[in-house]
Amino acid sequence: MPPFDANYLKALRERAHTSRIYRKYQLTGISLAGILGDEEHKALYIKLAKMHDADKLLTLARRIADMKRVKNKGAYFMRVFFSKDDKADSHRN
Numbered sequence: 339m340p341p342f343d344a345n346y347l348k349a350l351r352e353r354a355h356t357s358r359i360y361r362k363y364q365l366t367g368i369s370l371a372g373i374l375g376d377e378e379h380k381a382l383y384i385k386l387a388k389m390h391d392a393d394k395l396l397t398l399a400r401r402i403a404d405m406k407r408v409k410n411k412g413a414y415f416m417r418v419f420f421s422k423d424d425k426a427d428s429h430r431n
Contacts, residue, residue: 363387366395373399376412386419395419 360368367384371377373396387395399415408414 362392366392370395370399370415371412373403374411374415375403376415379412398422 364384364387366387367382368380370383370387371380374383376383398419402408402411402415402418405411405414
């Protein structure tokens with residue numbers, strides 16, 4: 339395969355900086371997958387980020403990522419997040 343033209347690579351870099359391919363919730367979801375080491379469920383994290391507060395999600399993910407005993411951080415994140423979310427919903431009613 340021939341090497342890419344320098345102008346072509348420059349145009350790609352400029353387009354990457356100016357395009358709106360990723361929205362904030364998409365970047366949050368991708369970040370969650372990276373923090374938790376659960377890349378295969380990236381789409382699920384993007385959906386969560388679209389529906390919930392990004393700061394809460396990222397804070398919880400960072401806390402869980404620091405836990406040494408937890409092996410499946412993605413599953414533990416879901417269990418903790420939805421148990422907290424259910425409690426918050428029950429207090430509103």
